[in-house]
Amino acid sequence: MNKHLIVVICMSMLALSTAALSHSDMRVISSGGSITEVIYALDKQDLVVAADSTSHYPRGATALPKLGYFRQLSTEGVLSFHPTHLIGAQATGPETLFPELKAAGVEVSILGEQRDLAGLKQLISQVGEIVHAPVKAKELIEQIDNRVSQLKKQAQGLKPITALFILSDSERGLTVAGANTVPQALFNDAGITNAAQQMRDYKVMDNESILAANPDIIFVASHRIRSDQEVQSLCQHPAIKVTTAGQICKPVVMESSSALGLSPRYPEALEHIIKKVQAFHGRG
Structure with missing residues (x-):
């Protein structure tokens, strides 16, 4: 057949x-x-x-x-x-x-897919309608909204820093999260400047631009770093090693699905980022 x-x-x-x-x-x-x-x-x-x-x-x-x-x-x-x-x-x-x-x-x-908190809430509402759970969807949206509001208050007053979110690397260079990405939305809610915000979506960022941005903290998707050896290798990358983040060499690993996708765990990802920023300032 x-x-x-x-x-x-x-x-x-x-x-x-x-x-x-x-x-x-x-x-x-x-x-x-x-x-x-x-x-x-x-x-x-x-x-x-x-x-x-x-x-x-x-x-x-x-x-x-x-x-x-x-x-x-x-x-x-x-x-x-x-x-x-x-x-x-x-x-x-x-x-x-x-x-x-x-x-x-x-x-x-x-x-x-609108890659921010508003997009997440819209997604939850749409799925809720399709699976006949609009009340549960509304409750989930309210829970997420309330938690994000609490976390944004915690981030107020922190000194501004610059961060870079690395998705992957190859011979072409480091692929990072620019505007119109979930990491950009998380950085915005945490009061962080995205070193790649002049780019859009996930793109390769050239070494010179990374050096010029001089990120204070590096965030990395969990599928990119799985060992201490990979941490050290990233810190020695030509575009990273002379930056503030590279010299400190404490990249923050973010669980890929919650940091890159529209996840109901958005508040947990935001909380993780804010805690790392507080630690950077000696308050965590």
Whole structure:
């Protein structure tokens, strides 16, 4: 049986089987770590039948069947779980996936990504509506808002510092977080100047620009640093070693999914950053 025929059969069967489903019978494919985390935070994890490979938080999500990278999902793989809904992050793909799923009767929701606290709250609200948990979503948003407000008050009065968030490095140079990123939003709420704020998104920053910015603190995604040897190697990077942060050589490791994505753990990431700034000033 060829691949095209298998897809057609799956689409036909799914369209028939989902026609009479009620809200309580939702079968959700979650595409994107942020989407999965929000669903769990809304206590709707029982609806999720499979997720993409970036969905590894909270712990329960690691046990979900995985469909591969969220940008490269296959129609056959998704339909094999007989879903009623696919809730996906903005970059979910490929584009050919969506019309095939819709033809099979799957309700597809691809949610935009505004990379700041406002975007997180919008994401929670949207997911809450889809999984029929609007009240829980509102409560979660209020909890996050209240905690962030408390933390911003703690950051008031701290002397201004400059920080750099490093995502990865290669022969081309250091890839850092510029404007329109979650690290930029966290830095803003912590009262920190982003050394890469003149750039947009995640891009390679040349050595001369890093040296000129002279960051006081380096923050690094956890997938980049896993050992003391890697810490020392980063501190000796030509763009880092003569900066204030490089000479102190105490890069702050941030858990990647909460520091780079729209996570309900945004307040925890912000608290971690503020504590490190307080420690830098001798107040932590």
